[in-house]
Each structure stands twice: as C-alpha cells, then as structure tokens.
Amino acid sequence: MMIRGVGRKVPSLLRLSSSSSYTSALAAGRNSWIHTPSIEREAVDERIDVPASLSRGARFQGFLRGEVPRRHMSAVATETHPSVSTDSFFSHVQQAPEDPILGITVAYNNDPNPAKVNLGVGAYRTEEGKPLLLTVLQKAEETLLAKESRNKEYLGITGIPEFNKLSAQLILGSDCPAIAEKRVSTVQCLSGTGSLRVGGEFLARHYGGQKIIYVPVPTWGNHLKIFPLAGLETRTYRYYDPKTKGLDYAGMVEDLRAAPSGAVVLLHACAHNPTGVDPTQEQWEGIRRVIREEKQLLPFFDSAYQGFASGSLDTDAWAVRRFVNDGGEVFVAQSYAKNMGLYGERVGALSVIVKGADVATRVESQLKQVIRPMYSSPPTHGAAIVASILADKDLLEEWKVELKGMADRIISMRHQLFDALKERKTPGNWDHILNQIGMFTFTGLNKEQVEYMRREHHIYMTLDGRISMAGLSSRTVPQLADAIHSAVTKFSS
C-alpha cells in the first residue's frame, strides 16, 4: 500500500485509522509500509486524514512511523490507539501460559492470608519455613572470595576441570573402573536442566542409535520441553500406578520392551519427581537387564537428589552405579541445586560414560561444539564453591552432615503427616506418604480436592496433587492434615 501524491510538504503527523483489511494484513505477518516522498521534521501538531490509493479502495487510518518527530509519536498513540501495535514484526506473537509450578508461587504470593502454606516450590525450607544457606557453603564462599589470587577469567568450554573430576567421582564412586579406564567425559553445565539440554543436543546430532527418548509417566514437566527442543523425539513409558500409588513395574518393563532397540531411556536416579516412587533394587536389576541385554537401550540418568533422598550419597547413587559398572554406556545429568542448596547458581555436570577412552575424547570435543554456540562456557562461581567443598576432607564431611540433616527433616515430615492423618482417621490408605522418597509426595489428591484446599485452607500445591515435603514444618503439618481430611471427606477421590 502506498500513499501517492502527498506532495513535498506534509504535516508532521499523519493520523490514519485502521481498517480490518489493514490489521488483518499485519496479523498475517505482512508489513504494510506507508511511504511519503518527504516529511519535514517540524514539531507541528496537525492531524490529517489522508485518502490512500489502496487496491481495495478503502479509506484506512493507522499510525505512521518514520520521519515523524519522535517526541510526538507516543502522544498520538496515547490519544488514538494506546496499545495498537501496528507493523510490529511480532504483533502476532501469542501470550505463553505461565509455568505451572511458578504460577503456584505467584498465586501464593498474592494471597493475603497469613496462614498460607506454599507446598509447590521444589526448594528446601527450614522448620521456620526459610530458605537455607548451608553453613559449609558460606564457609567455602567466604574462603573463595577472600583469595587474592582468584580471578573471573573465562572458564574453558567444559568448565572447571577439578569440578568435573570430583563430580564424576561423587556420582560414580571414586573406585569406578570406567573412570580409571578414562571412559568418562564430564563437562560442567548449568544445573540439571543445562546438563539434560546439552546431552540431548549431542545425542540428536551424534547418537548412533534411535534418536528417540522415552520418559516416565509422569515426569518433571520440563523434560517434555527440553528433549524435543534439543532435537530428540520424545515418547513415554508407564511408570506410576495410581491404584497402588507405587511403581507400575510390569507396565514399565512392557513399554521398554516395546521400544525400538537403541532408543534412549530417561531414568530418574532416585527420588522420582513428581511421584517419589523409586524401583526397588530388585526392580532396578530387572529394568537393567531389559535395557542392556534385551533392547540395548541407552540409559540417560537425571540425578537431582543424590544424598537428598535417603541421606546417603552412596545409597542414592546405587542405580546409576549399577548401570555404569556393568560396562555399558550411560549418560548422567547431575544437579547440585538441592543437595548443595546452590539453586540459583546453576551448578551441574553432564557425564558421558562410553566404551573406549578414544571415544570419550572425541565425544568431549563434540560436546564443546554444542556448548560453545549456546553460552560459550559455564559460570564460575557456584562450581568453584562445589569443587572446594568436594576437594576438602573436612568440608566434605560437614556437607554430608548437613545434607543428612535436610533429608532427615523431610523424612520426619513424612512421619508427622502420616501420623496426623492416622490420628484424624482420615479415609484412605496413606502408606505412600512413608513409601515415597525425596522432596515430593504424590498425594493422590485430585484437581477438585487440590483447588478446595487452596481456596479454603490456603494450602498451595501443584494441580497433580504433588506436595513438597521440604516446604512443611511441625507447625504446618496439622493444618495440612486438616485440609487433606476435609478435602477427602467432602470430595470423592
């Protein structure tokens, strides 16, 4: 669309209004530009309707951007169409829905009721309901920042070498044969998410098997976004059994058997998120045999709770180590967000265990090619803290004590909640509160019950009935028990 014949001197402002044909052209992503031969840069507040020679012959009004004195542009927009976004390259962009978990915290923050409880957040809280900065963390940070010799130079693409080495030892065990055989390549990444994304992109480019990853149902919501964006087709396998509120072992094995050979399988190393349901050691062995011997699938472990689930670093690493020590190939995403309380520092590592030191070297060189165009190199601060703790015998022991403290508090919340429901003779079987492990309990409450609890009892949790035990305290357990009791007696499950 062109305006012709306007002439050499025109008022500084052309006021044009929109017509449906004009706006629809924009919505389709085609920009309609209005050209005038010249406009003089005078600050004149004239408004003029300009008939335009459009193919449709319609008069239209809109707002001209271009050679107009800019201090007048916004004034016109306010007077005419305050929020009209004409000819933006992005006017068609839709509002994305709020993150399902963060949306809970937003609602919680907006609630004026002082008795509100936030059980949506997947972050540890003390008995007083406060975030916790581990003492060992504070010590390590102070020491780090006091060192005159330290600097803020770029890390290499794969991060701090010491951090990588110690992280591999932490999850695999310092006596792991794969490490001794140099078959492990570990690269520092941005917490669990970053490790999964880098691993996913690497697999999408280089994996010699089927570029399909199987994730459990349910799983952490972000898994379902990370892998497709990384370039892997994402499918699911049965995992949680709502009837038993435990593992659907037969269904899981059946679905893994139905997967094409050489596909990738995402496994939660321990403390499955969101259900808290983990396979027993026996079940893990069964799963391992299907993966290794029957189907030659590639296991990709997501380890976000090592030490946090049972209180023991070795116990929580058992499943990962079984798979690594049978000599097969494994991907492991490690996060220090929860077990070191380093959430916002984004500290994690991706380890790739392969068959051959030569392969490991080549894989590492290609991992760099994934990382470099994503963010060049990882952030130094958090990883430096982790490395200093893991490398120091005393700090390591201190950490283990604090870690066990957090895990124990969560386990005691499980017992307190279970006892409180028993006390109230709340209908239903609540054994799963004790059987499930880790930060979350999959209560089995349905959407109606969850919304009721939020409305009447100011308890905030995700709509799938998941509660963060880490957000509970002795003070709030009775309130939660009352709310659950009320919800299950008022609404059928």
Place this chain on the structure above:
Amino acid sequence: MSSISTISLPTRFSGSNLLETSLLPNQNSLRFRVASFPATSRSNVAVHVRDNGTSFSSAGGVRRTRISAVAKETGTSVSTDSSFAHVQQAPEDPILGITVAYNKDPNPAKVNLGVGAYRTEEGKPLVLNVVRKAEQKLLADKSRNKEYLGITGIPDFNKLSAQLILGSDCLAIAEKRVVTVQCLSGTGSLRVGAEFLATHYGGEKIIYVPSPTWGNHLKIFPLGGIQTRTYRYFDPKTKGLDYEGMIEDLRAAPSGAVVLLHACAHNPTGVDPTQEQWEGIRRVIREEKHLLPFFDSAYQGFASGSLDTDAWAVRQFVNDGGEVFLAQSYAKNMGLYGERVGALSAIVKGADVATRVESQLKLVIRPMYSSPPTHGAAIVSLILADKDLYEEWKVELKGMADRIISMRHQLFDALKERKTPGNWDHILNQIGMFTFTGLNKQQVEYMTKEYHIYMTLDGRISMAGLSSRTVPQLADAIHSAVVNFSS
C-alpha cells in the same frame, strides 16, 4: 578408528549364531556371545576377525571362555559397539588453540595477543576494585540466599541494564516497549534471541552478519534456527569500512531480514562506521528494506571510555521508534568474563507486544537452562544501582580503555621509529580491544616461531594483552615479518 566388520566362526556355528560382540573394558579382549555352543569343554574353533580389511585368525582351539584371549593376541584396540564409535574429533577452537600453544611454549619472552580478555600493564587479569567491593557487600548481606531466580533473572538487573545501554531517558522504556531478560553473557543473549526469532519472527528468518565477524556468530545463529548470510564489511585495501559494499549488500537483502550489527568496537577488525555512515546504514535498514537490527554490544564503555558514546549507534536505532534486538555483555566492561553476565533486550512496537514477547522468551530459556546464574548479575545490579560504585566503575572502565588506547599509540610510534614499511594508521583508527593488523598467515606464523608472539591467524591482535614492556618486541616482530615476507 576401526570396527569389527565380520567375525567368522566355523560352519557348525552359523552366522546367525553370533548374537553380539563387545569389547571388554581393558580394550584388548573381545567377547562373543553365540546362541549355541557345544557343551564340550574344549573345541577347536578357528576365529577369524576382520578389522578394516585385515584379518586375524586364532590358532588352535579355544574354549568358549577363552575366546576373550583372541583379540588380545591379535593386538587390536577396537572400540566395538559403542553407540558413539563413529563420532569424529572436532577441531580445537581457533582462538583457544592459540592459548594452548602459548601455554606450551617454554620461552619466557612469549606474548599472548590472542586472548580477548583485558590484561594489566603487568600482563595479569584484572578483577575491578568495584567488583571486589560489590562482592564483599553481597557476602556480608545476611538476608541474601541462593534461591532460584525467575526464568528472566534479576528484575533490577534487567531494568538497570536496559537503562545502561538505551539511556535512562529512553522513550521506549517509558512506553514499556522494552523487554529485557538476563542471559548468559553475550553468547547466551544471542542464542536466546536467535531461537526466539526462529520461532516467532514475522519477517524473513535470515540473519546477515558482517564479513568478518566473531567466529561464534556463524555457529550460534544456525544452531538457533536462523539461516545465516553475510554482508561486506572490512575493506582489506583501506583496512577500514567497505561502506559501499555494506550498503549494497543490505539493499540486496530481502525485506524483513535480520541484520547483525556490532554496537561498537567491531570484533575482530576494530573498524566502526562513523556517525554519518551509521545514519546511512540506518536509513537503508529502516526506510528502504525494513530489516530488523540485532545489535551485539560487548564493549560498551570499553571502546571509547565513555558509556554513552559507545551506545550511540544502538540509541539511534531505538530512538527512531523502530524495533531492535540487543545482546549485552558485561564480560569485558565489568571484567566479569567467567560469571557469564549479560542481557537480551527486545524493543518492539507496543507494550502489549512486549509482554507477549517476554512470555515467549521464557519458553526458550526454561528448556535450555531453566533460569540464569545469580552471582554475577547480583554484582552488576549492586554496582549500577549505587551512585558511588557506579562512578567508581566508570573511572576504572575509562582506565582500561585509556590503557588500550595508549598501547595503540605506543605501537604506532614504535613502528614509525623503525620505519617499518606500510601504512599503520589503522592501528590508531581502529577501536576497542583488537587491531586487525593486516598481517597475513605467513607473517603471523613467522612472528610466532621467531618472536614468540601469539595471535590469531587472521592477523588480529588483542591490544589488551600488550604492555609498554612488550610493545618493542611486537614492533620488532612486525617489522621483521613485513620485511621478510610480502604482505
């Protein structure tokens, strides 16, 4: 690299009898699994292993349990049946490879001019005083914690970053048309922007980058999902801007394409358009072609010493009311390299559009790394928000910029002194951390070999890596190189 291609077993073990082979962890033993095997304890089995055309045979009989010994005797070191056996070794990063070579050099007179990181007169990395102060403040703040940031990072950081680059009186900010999200330094901001554009851009999903440009640009955008083309930029004859070529190439681009512009201190050439040239470029972009400018701002304050001067071009484009994408890095100007601090700003036509764009940016970030790291951005926020720290920072920033400019003058004078052939004006005309010397590969390799000067093969040197002590050595090396080898 090789793999077992055939393993032939005697006829009583048919080919389909072979279920799998695997290389034992010691890498020298090959394990076979067969569907059936005679139960007798010893069988004469000749095992043939073909490895890349060569074949080995076992001698004599092997028990099932001793087949593992076969490969050991034949001396193969094969990585069989790894799902990654085919993965190729990727080449070393061209810039990092220089530092690797430099580190290996035992000569004490070696000089590293490859690294794009500031060095003091003593050749040491610099942590700004104001950064140390801010860090200590953070440490002492008992109310702070390490909780997750929101997906878009620290709100104050975002607000102050936008003000820093756009000016606090920027109309677009007042009109709420600017959305700023904390990202991982420049690279992270570019990548998030690229992925957003690849999904949501209403124009042509092609980005034009200058020739030459920072090498990583050519990887970030394709991986982000945007087709990448180039426009002429550096003129080797003048060692300045090929303005005509640039305009011509921008005019040849399809309307609505994206154009990557270096906000100031072009990397690697140090050649920036003049204000007049910027205006010409702007008119082509805005009025003739309706291209979307995507600025990469990695050196604000670092190039001229003035934050406002170095932001001039960006502000011209934002203040003409058009849409702009902008990647900001605090790696160099705050010396926060390894903390990965940066921001992506999208300036759009409409506050409502800005809101929707922000919501979609979150969907790019969440599956990439969930939320950005807190430490570095907390430092920047503190400094930008505190009047005194802010002034201190400006002084230290100018100090770094001035030292670099003085290195330019010292090098220029040293070459003049030596009557080194050639025109060396570009050393003074170029701006920022780097000088594109115009030296060719042969000359560069000579300088590395004979004078232990390390620089990238395109002839780029980091002025930030020079000192009064090493300027004479560099001048000697350049003199020698241009005299011994034709340019």
